[in-house]
Amino acid sequence: xxxxxxxxxxxxxxxxxxxxxxxxxxxxxxxxxxxxxxxxxxxxxxxxxxxxxxxxxxxxxxxxxxxxxxxxxxxxxxxxxxxxxxxxxxxxxxxxxxxxxxxxxxxxxxxxxxxxxxxxxxxxxxxxxxxxxxxxxxxxxxxxxxxxxxxxxxxxxxxxxxxxxxxxxxxxxxxxxxxxxxxxxxxxxxxxxxxxxxxxxxxxxxxxxxxxxxxxxxx
Amino acid sequence: xxxxxxxxxxxxxxxxxxxxxxxxxxxxxxxxxxxxxxxxxxxxxxxxxxxxxxxxxxxxxxxxxxxxxxxxxxxxxxxxxxxxxxxxxxxxxxxxxxxxxxxxxxxxxxxxxxxxxxxxxxxxxxxxxxxxxxxxxxxxxxxxxxxxxxxxxxxxxxxxxxxxxxxxxxxxxxxxxxxxxxxxxxxxxxxxxxxxxxxxxxxxxxxxxxxxxxxxxxxxxxxxxxxxxxxxxxxxxxxxxxxxxxxxxxxxxxxxxxxxxxxxxxxxxxxxxxxxxxxxxxxxxxxxx
Numbered sequence: 001x002x003x004x005x006x007x008x009x010x011x012x013x014x015x016x017x018x019x020x021x022x023x024x025x026x027x028x029x030x031x032x033x034x035x036x037x038x039x040x041x042x043x044x045x046x047x048x049x050x051x052x053x054x055x056x057x058x059x060x061x062x063x064x065x066x067x068x069x070x071x072x073x074x075x076x077x078x079x080x081x082x083x084x085x086x087x088x089x090x091x092x093x094x095x096x097x098x099x100x101x102x103x104x105x106x107x108x109x110x111x112x113x114x115x116x117x118x119x120x121x122x123x124x125x126x127x128x129x130x131x132x133x134x135x136x137x138x139x140x141x142x143x144x145x146x147x148x149x150x151x152x153x154x155x156x157x158x159x160x161x162x163x164x165x166x167x168x169x170x171x172x173x174x175x176x177x178x179x180x181x182x183x184x185x186x187x188x189x190x191x192x193x194x195x196x197x198x199x200x201x202x203x204x205x206x207x208x209x210x211x212x213x214x215x216x217x218x219x
Numbered sequence: 220x221x222x223x224x225x226x227x228x229x230x231x232x233x234x235x236x237x238x239x240x241x242x243x244x245x246x247x248x249x250x251x252x253x254x255x256x257x258x259x260x261x262x263x264x265x266x267x268x269x270x271x272x273x274x275x276x277x278x279x280x281x282x283x284x285x286x287x288x289x290x291x292x293x294x295x296x297x298x299x300x301x302x303x304x305x306x307x308x309x310x311x312x313x314x315x316x317x318x319x320x321x322x323x324x325x326x327x328x329x330x331x332x333x334x335x336x337x338x339x340x341x342x343x344x345x346x347x348x349x350x351x352x353x354x355x356x357x358x359x360x361x362x363x364x365x366x367x368x369x370x371x372x373x374x375x376x377x378x379x380x381x382x383x384x385x386x387x388x389x390x391x392x393x394x395x396x397x398x399x400x401x402x403x404x405x406x407x408x409x410x411x412x413x414x415x416x417x418x419x420x421x422x423x424x425x426x427x428x429x430x431x432x433x434x435x436x437x438x439x440x441x442x443x444x445x446x447x448x449x450x451x452x453x454x455x456x457x458x459x460x461x462x463x464x465x466x467x468x469x470x471x472x473x474x475x476x477x478x479x480x481x482x483x484x485x486x487x488x489x490x491x492x493x494x495x496x497x498x499x500x501x502x503x504x505x506x507x508x
Contacts, residue, residue: 051428078430089425103429105229108222150429 001027002048002158002189007057007067009043009213017043019213021057025191025206027157030184032200033193035210041193044210045160048191049081050074061158079107082151082188084161088143090135096122096146097131103154121149125179141172148179152188159183160191165199173199226438234442237415238450245447248411252404252451252498257458259397260486260494264459266389268483269382281375282346282359287368290342294368301366302344307355311346319343341370353380401501404451408444408505415443441506448502452495459494460485 004023010016018040025031033041046052047059050066059067066077090099097118104114122128125145135143144164152159161180165173177199184190184203192200197207207219238245286298295313302311314322319340348355356374363372416423423436463485474481486494 049428072432075427075430075432075435078428083428085428089421089428091422091425102426105226106426106429106431106435108226110222111225 001025001060001062002191003058003060004044004047005058005060007044007047007054007059009040009047009052010055016213018047018054021213021215023208023215025189027189028184028187030181030190030200030203030205031192032197032205032207033191033210034195034197034207035216038212039210040213041210042162043213045162045191045193048158048160049078049083075106079103079154080156080158082154082156082159084144084147084151084159084164086163086166088135088147090143090146090150092135094134095131096127096133096135096138099135099146100150100153103150107154117153121153124152125149126175139172141168141175144168144172144176145179148176152183156188158189158191162193163195164192165194165196177202226435227442230438231442231446233439234446237419237439237443238446244411245450248407248447249450249454251407252448252502253454253458255400255404255407256451256455256494256498257462259393259400260455261459261462262389262393262396264463264484264486264490266386266393268481270386271484272481280348280356282348282356282363283373283375284344284346284363284366284369285341285371285373286343287370288339288341290368295342298344298366298368301363302346305346305359307349309347309349311344314343314345316340316342401497404448404498404501405505405508408447408502409508411447412440412444412506415440437506441503444502444504444506445499446502448499448505449495451502452498455498456486456491456494 002023002025004021007018007021008016009018021040021044033044035041043052047054047067048061050059050069054067057067058065061077061081064077066074069077091102094102100118100121101114104117109117118131119128122131125148127142127145127149135146138146148161148164151161159180164180165176168176173196180190180192181200181203184205190205192205194200207217209216209218284298284302286295299313302308316338319342320338323340346359348359360372360374363369426436463483467483470481470483
């Protein structure tokens with residue numbers, strides 16, 4: 001369960017990114033956040049893995065208040081949350097498999113098991129057999145698929161994605177949306193911030209539209 | 220435990236790769252460390268050699284009692300009796316003037332007496348004590364000087380003591396130099412690692428996003444600093460050995476000219492290991508700050 005309780009986020013200079021957000025997301029739910037640029041979608045997502053802290057209010061993940069966690073405790077929360085960003089943030093000097101392996105190494109998985117998980121993740125995103133290739137040789141869509149594989153290889157219970165289909169052509173964007181849908185079907189809580197809700201309509205997600213840091217409508 | 224070792228192994232391999240990616244930069248940094256380490260290390264080795272030489276030449280501290288030139292057998296025996304009554308005496312031996320002359324000739328310095336028709340050397344007693352207390356030596360010297368038929372009393376250990384004091388001073392200065400250069404090395408490593416951190420900024424940020432702890436992120440940098448230290452230590456070791464090999468022949472020639480046997484020795488395996496270990500520790504420390 002993800003709970004936002006009266007969450008406000010102010011940035012220096014007086015800019016209010018989120019203004020008193022109250023939101024509950026049940027385990028296994030799929031939520032699509034939309035709204036114009038600067039509506040607060042990205043900020044809301046960033047509060048979940050504690051990339052940022054709220055100015056006031058509480059963010060709870062499975063009963064744990066992540067807004068007041070110590071700096072040392074935050075990494076352990078992040079290991080249970082898969083994150084996909086608009087920029088893939090892949091390491092271009094490492095092979096595809098090494099990129100996907102990184103969260104498993106961080107989480108302390110033994111090499112044998114980690115190798116099996118990497119192969120399974122690559123197969124899931126349709127890149128089986130391309131382990132040794134480097135990200136620079138992949139298309140934008142393929143790079144995003146590697147980023148998604150890296151996000152779920154740790155089998156997180158929550159997957160958040162910030163504009164994962166931006167800059168992709170419609171065919172690739174549909175594929176990526178399909179991947180998120182399939183994860184949700186497997187029981188993962190999925191939160192996606194997007195400008196294009198239609199891509200996810202097939203999975204009938206809960207749609208939340210943000211405007212100036214507030215929840216405008218919810219369906 | 221096994222996982223902890225695996226993480227260190229990965230960090231070690233990653234650090235090796237990072238070092239290998241910038242061979243020129245790595246070599247330059249290692250050279251800076253190596254030269255800075257070679258200075259105090261070479262100094263210590265030199266001091267060790269001089270100390271060993273001093274020990275070899277001096278042996279146990281002695282008192283030489285030179286008698287007047289015209290002493291007869293009875294007067295020599297009187298001095299011998301005096302010596303037998305001296306407390307704390309370990310041993311003494313009589314060196315006749317003829318024997319002294321023979322020893323001088325055997326040492327290759329006989330030429331200095333070439334123009335003198337008669338043997339100018341005096342009869343002497345060489346005395347060793349049970350104690351090496353400098354004060355006791357001074358007291359005995361003063362006492363022996365007043366004995367009849369004694370021309371001169373000389374403490375043979377005096378120059379060794381002065382040398383030992385000089386060596387001690389040099390050691391202290393070398394220690395100060397080592398601390399200073401060690402500090403410089405820590406700063407050099409700190410700067411190299413700081414540049415590495417800037418180069419690996421993206422990787423660090425991605426690792427943080429994926430839940431890496433500070434320890435996980437720092438581990439490869441610790442290995443990086445440590446490995447750079449090891450490289451620097453090995454270069455320093457090579458420089459010290461190179462210096463010794465270069466000096467071995469000239470020093471041997473000088474020593475031969477003075478009729479002394481000198482064999483320069485480099486650091487043994489324990490000292491070599493300590494040098495590399497200290498270098499690695501300095502590299503590690505440079506990363507830690």
